[in-house]
Amino acid sequence: MSEDGFRAAVAAGVMGADDAYRSLLQSVVDVARSIFGAKASSIFLLDEEADELVFEAVSGEGERSLIGMRIPSSTGIAGWTLVTRQPLVIEDLTQDPRHAREVAERSGYVPKGIMSVPLLADERVLGVLQVLDRPKRPDFSLQEMELLGLFANQAAIALDLMQRTRRAKAALDAVGGDVEIVARVAAALDDLTEGDRSRAMRLLEALEAVLRA
Amino acid sequence: MGEGPLPAWSLPPEEIERIRVEAAWPERVTRAWAIEGATGSGVRVCVLDSGVEPDHPRVGGVQGAVAVSLGEDGEPVVGDDAEGDTCGHGTACAGIIRALAPDCEIHSVRVLGAGFTGSGPVLLGGLRWAIEQGFDVINMSLSTTKRQFAEVLHELADTAYFKRTILVASAHNMPVESYPWRFSSVISVGSHAEPDSLAFFYNPDPPVEFFARGVDVELAWMGGGVIRATGNSFATPHMSGICALVRSKHPQLTPFQLKSVLHLIADNVGGRT
Numbered sequence: 001m002s003e004d005g006f007r008a009a010v011a012a013g014v015m016g017a018d019d020a021y022r023s024l025l026q027s028v029v030d031v032a033r034s035i036f037g038a039k040a041s042s043i044f045l046l047d048e049e050a051d052e053l054v055f056e057a058v059s060g061e062g063e064r065s066l067i068g069m070r071i072p073s074s075t076g077i078a079g080w081t082l083v084t085r086q087p088l089v090i091e092d093l094t095q096d097p098r099h100a101r102e103v104a105e106r107s108g109y110v111p112k113g114i115m116s117v118p119l120l121a122d123e124r125v126l127g128v129l130q131v132l133d134r135p136k137r138p139d140f141s142l143q144e145m146e147l148l149g150l151f152a153n154q155a156a157i158a159l160d161l162m163q164r165t166r167r168a169k170a171a172l173d174a175v176g177g178d179v180e181i182v183a184r185v186a187a188a189l190d191d192l193t194e195g196d197r198s199r200a201m202r203l204l205e206a207l208e209a210v211l212r213a
Numbered sequence: 214m215g216e217g218p219l220p221a222w223s224l225p226p227e228e229i230e231r232i233r234v235e236a237a238w239p240e241r242v243t244r245a246w247a248i249e250g251a252t253g254s255g256v257r258v259c260v261l262d263s264g265v266e267p268d269h270p271r272v273g274g275v276q277g278a279v280a281v282s283l284g285e286d287g288e289p290v291v292g293d294d295a296e297g298d299t300c301g302h303g304t305a306c307a308g309i310i311r312a313l314a315p316d317c318e319i320h321s322v323r324v325l326g327a328g329f330t331g332s333g334p335v336l337l338g339g340l341r342w343a344i345e346q347g348f349d350v351i352n353m354s355l356s357t358t359k360r361q362f363a364e365v366l367h368e369l370a371d372t373a374y375f376k377r378t379i380l381v382a383s384a385h386n387m388p389v390e391s392y393p394w395r396f397s398s399v400i401s402v403g404s405h406a407e408p409d410s411l412a413f414f415y416n417p418d419p420p421v422e423f424f425a426r427g428v429d430v431e432l433a434w435m436g437g438g439v440i441r442a443t444g445n446s447f448a449t450p451h452m453s454g455i456c457a458l459v460r461s462k463h464p465q466l467t468p469f470q471l472k473s474v475l476h477l478i479a480d481n482v483g484g485r486t
Contacts (some may be wrong), residue, residue, distance in 0.1 A: 074263075083263070083325045083332065084355040085391060086383060089443035091429065120389045123358040135454045141427060142406055145443065149387035166308045 010125050016187070017165045028155040029059035029103050030128065033149060036134040036213070040109060044071075044078045045119075045127035045159075049082065050164060053078055053127065061109040061132070078128040087117040087149055115144075117152040121160035129155060149168075226242040237465070240455065242477040244485055251458040253314025256345040258457050260310070260450075261339055262303030262355065265295055265321035271433035275318040282327055289338020291322075299326025301435040305442070306354050306450040308433030313410060313454025319463065320348065325355065333362045337369070344373045349460050353382040353399075354446040354451040356391035366393045374468045375397035375451060379456050383449040384421040395420045395463035402458065404428055404448040413452060415479035425451035 025043055033041035040060035044053040050116075052070040074083045081088055091113045111132035119126040129152050189200055223234070239246050255274070259349045268277045280294035298304045307319050324339035325332070343351050351373065357366070358399060370393045372382045382394040384403040394401040395417075404427025405414055413422040427448030434440040459474055460466065466474065 034481075041223065058426060074300060076300070079326075080302050082261075083300070084446060085358060086355065086446045088446065090444075091441050093440070117387070120387060120391075122359055123360050125358065142404060144384060145404075153388050166271070171399055196462070 018160070018170045021162045021166055024061070024158055025057040028159070029057045032129060032131050032151060033059045035157065036131050037114070038131045041131045042110065043119075043129050043130070044082075045129060046073060046082065046125060053082065055159065056127070061111075063109065077114060078130065081116040081118050081128045082125060085118050085120065087115070087145060087152075089113075089115045109184075115148055117148050119152055119156040119159060121156040124160070126156055126159055126163070131189035172185075215416050217258040232391060235376040237463075241483075244478040247478045248455065248462060249463040250313075251318030253454070253457040253461045253466065254345070255398060255463045256309055256314065256317045256349045256457045257320060257347075258317050259320045259322055259324045259343045259346070259351045260303050260307050260315070261324055261343055261351055262306055263300045263325040264298040264303050265307040265319065265325035266298045266301075266433070266435065266437075267321075269304055269308065269433045269437055272304060272312060272319065273311050273315070275307070275321050276320075278320040278472060279342070280323040280325070280327075281335045281342065285337060287334070287416045288320050288410050289335050289341075289448035291338070291342045294321065294323050296323075297452060298435065299323070302446065304435065305432040305447065306453075309410075309430065309447060309450035310352065310454045312458065313451065314366065317454075317457045320346075333357055333359050337362060337365055340366070343379055344369060344388065347376065347465075348378055348455050350379045350456045351382060352450050353380065353393065353448045355383055355396055356383060358389055358391045360390070363392045367396055368392075370398045371398070371475050372398045377467055379460070379471060381449055381454075381456060383445040384415055385432065386445055390456075398468070400452060400468075401476070402427075402445065402449045402452045404443070404445050410451055412480050413455060413475070414481045415476045422472075423452055423479070424448065427451070427456070431463055 011150050029041040029043050040058065040062050042058040042062060043056050045056045047054050051073045053073050055066055055069045057066060057067065073079055075088065077088065093114055111134050113136065114135065115131040117129050119129055131148065189197060192200055221332055235271045240484040244400060245294050256397045264280065265275050265278065266270055269280065269389055278294040279291050280296065281289050284290040295306060302325065303321060303323065310317065310319060321345050322339045324336045327335065371382055380399040384401045385391045393399055401422050403421040403424045405412065405424060406428040410426050412426060416422055416424060424450040428439050428443045430443065430447045432442055432447065434442050456471065459471055
C-alpha cells in the first residue's frame with residue numbers, strides 16, 4: 001500500500017474518535033453508577049505533561065459545567081488514589097467538612113460516601129474513577145471492592161485503546177488534511193447497504209479513471 | 214549497600230560453632246508467646262508514604278520525618294520534612310500502627326504528594342534511604358505498576374530482607390501487575406472484613422501472604438480528624454503494627470523467622486491460643 005493509501009486507511013479507522021471517546025467516558029460513569037445503584041459517578045483523567053487530573057465526565061448528581069476543570073495530580077481523594085494506585089472506600093466523608101467542601105467545589109455536589117479506584121492500563125495509570133453515595137449497606141462487602149476493581153480494569157482497557165486512536169488521529173491531523181476527505185468517503189461507504197455500496201464503488205472507479213486520465 | 218569484601222558462601226567445619234543460634238523457641242509458638250505484653254517498645258517503624266501529621270492525637274508524634282524529592286541532576290534527594298502530610302494517607306497508616314504498637318518509634322519518609330512526575334525515582338530513593346537507616350519495619354501502603362522499576366525494587370526488597378528489615382507491602386486487589394508486594398521477600402497484605410485489629414489470616418494460596426483488617430477502619434484524618442474507610446492501604450499498617458509487636462518482644466528474629474511466626478499465630482493456623 002502506498003503511503004497515502006496507508007494514511008487514508010488509518011484515517012478511516014480513526015474517524016469519529018473524539019465523539020466515540022466522549023461517549024465512552026460517559027458510558028463508563030453511567031455504568032459505574034448503575035452497577036452500584038449510586039447517586040453519582042465521575043471520572044478524572046491524568047494529564048501527565050501538566051501533572052494534573054482533569055475532571056472529564058459525570059453521571060447523576062454533579063455539575064457538568066465543571067467538566068474540564070483541573071486539579072493538581074496528588075491532592076484530595078482522587079490524588080490519593082492516583083499516587084498510591086490503591087482503591088479506597090470512605091463511608092462518611094461529611095465527618096471532614098473541609099474535605100467535603102473541597103470535593104463539592106470540584107464536583108458541585110457533596111457526597112457522603114465515596115469509592116475511588118485507579119484506572120490502570122498495563123503499567124500506566126490513566127486516571128481515577130469515583131462512585132459517589134451508593135446505598136449504605138450494613139456491612140461493606142469486599143466483593144463490592146472486587147467488582148469496582150474489575151469494572152475499572154475493563155474501563156481502563158477501553159480508555160487506553162481510545163486514547164491510542166485519538167493520538168493516531170492527532171498525528172494524522174498534524175500531517176495535513178488532504179486525506180480527511182478520503183477518510184470521510186471510506187466511512188460513508190462503510191455505512192452503506194450492500195446494493196448501494198456496489199453502486200458507489202462503480203461510481204468511485206469511474207472517478208478514479210477520470211482522475212488518472 | 215553491598216560494601217565490604219564478599220563473604221565465602223560455604224561453611225567450613227570450624228565455622229559451625231560461630232553461627233550457632235540459641236534455641237529460644239518454645240515447644241509451641243503461640244500468640245501469647247509472640248506478642249502478649251508487647252508494646253512495640255524499641256522498634257523503629259518507617260511509614261513510606263505521603264508524610265505524617267505529627268501532632269495528630271492518633272499519631273502521638275513522630276521520631277523523624279524526611280521528604281524525598283528529585284534534585285537538579287534528576288537524582289532523588291532526602292531532606293528534612295516540615296510539611297507533614299500532603300494528602301492524609303501516611304497519617305492514616307501511622308495512626309493504625311500507633312494504635313497497635315503504642316510505644317514504637319514512627320519515622321515518616323515522604324515519597325508521595327510532590328506530583329505525579331518523577332514519582333518512581335522518588336519512591337525508589339525513599340525506600341533505598343529507609344533500608345540504609347536499618348528500620349525494623351517499613352510500611353508501604355502503595356505500589357508501582359512501572360515494570361522499569363520492578364528490578365530495582367526487587368533488589369531493594371531482598372536487601373531489606375537480608376538486613377533484617379521487615380518490608381510490609383499492600384497487595385493489589387485489581388487485576389494488574391504491581392510491585393513490590395508480589396516479591397516473596399516482603400510481607401504482602403490484603404484485606405479481611407473482621408472488625409478485630411489483631412485478627413489476621415495466612416493465605417496458603419500466594420502471592421498475597423496475609424489478610425489483615427482493612428474494612429471500615431477508623432482512621433486518623435487530616436486536620437486532627439477521624440474517618441472510616443476501607444482498602445488494602447489500611448490492612449498493611451495493621452500487619453506492620455503486629456510485626457512491630459513481635460519484633461519488640463523478640464528482636465533477634467530475622468524476617469524469615471518472623472514470617473514463620475506470623476504463619477504459626479495466624480487466626481486460621483495456630484489461632485489465638
